Amino acid sequence: MRVLLNRLRAGAFLAITLMFVAMFGFYLFMSYYTQTVLGYSPVQAGLTLIINALAALAGSMLIAGKLHGRVPPAALIVPGLLAAAAGMLLLTRLTADTTGVFSFYLVPALMLTGLGLGCVMPPTASLATAGTQGHDIGAASAAYNAAQQLGAALGTALFNTLAASAGAAFLAAHPNALPDASVVHGYTVALTVAFALLVAAACLTARLIITRGGRGGSPSHPAPTPAKQL
Numbered sequence: 512m513r514v515l516l517n518r519l520r521a522g523a524f525l526a527i528t529l530m531f532v533a534m535f536g537f538y539l540f541m542s543y544y545t546q547t548v549l550g551y552s553p554v555q556a557g558l559t560l561i562i563n564a565l566a567a568l569a570g571s572m573l574i575a576g577k578l579h580g581r582v583p584p585a586a587l588i589v590p591g592l593l594a595a596a597a598g599m600l601l602l603t604r605l606t607a608d609t610t611g612v613f614s615f616y617l618v619p620a621l622m623l624t625g626l627g628l629g630c631v632m633p634p635t636a637s638l639a640t641a642g643t644q645g646h647d648i649g650a651a652s653a654a655y656n657a658a659q660q661l662g663a664a665l666g667t668a669l670f671n672t673l674a675a676s677a678g679a680a681f682l683a684a685h686p687n688a689l690p691d692a693s694v695v696h697g698y699t700v701a702l703t704v705a706f707a708l709l710v711a712a713a714c715l716t717a718r719l720i721i722t723r724g725g726r727g728g729s730p731s732h733p734a735p736t737p738a739k740q741l
Contacts, residue, residue, distance in 0.1 A: 514643065514651045519584075522719030523638035524658045526588050529712035530595065530631050531662025533705040536670030537599065537624060540698045541617075548691045549612060562618060563625040570629020584634035585721045589713050595627030596709035603699045603706065607692040638720070674701040
């Protein structure tokens with residue numbers, strides 16, 4: 512439990528868990544939406560999601576990779592969560608008859624969520640194991656991986672259920688709506704919840720990992736006591 516009770520490490524676990532909850536719901540809906548509503552083939556849907564993967568790679572290598580060690584972890588984690596939240600928020604504006612979806616909605620949303628994910632993962636991984644004793648490193652690393660898997664499982668189940676319930680309620684209230692209206696409504700409701708979850712994650716993580724001096728540090732061993740002068 513000492514691995515989890517460290518304040519900075521707990522912030523890293525919280526951030527990555529909630530990020531994966533939101534992102535795996537996002538991936539599920541993007542796969543469904545592009546194929547069932549936009550009529551993309553499975554290959555086209557997969558190629559569309561590559562935008563997100565490339566943005567995540569750019570965020571982790573060009574932003575987090577270059578700034579790691581130069582800025583506090585909070586300066587990467589909190590903006591990363593908010594960037595992903597902005598991508599989710601953009602997609603909540605979709606309707607069944609929205610035009611220009613790929614250029615004005617999908618591409619910006621996939622880029623923002625990818626950049627956010629790329630900025631969150633490296634510093635949280637570093638915080639998860641920083642400052643641990645040798646025999647605790649394995650436990651801290653395993654807990655970090657378990658947090659990702661837990662978030663992915665919860666996100667897929669939670670948001671799929673939420674979208675299905677919201678879509679059914681919309682269809683019951685609007686029986687004459689467009690065929691895809693209830694489906695898109697369910698997606699946007701679930702993505703609205705994902706947006707709120709990421710904003711809450713940013714606020715909670717900031718409180719945990721930003722120190723009183725205004726900088727997000729990393730768990731470490733106490734500084735050694737200066738040697739006494741003879």
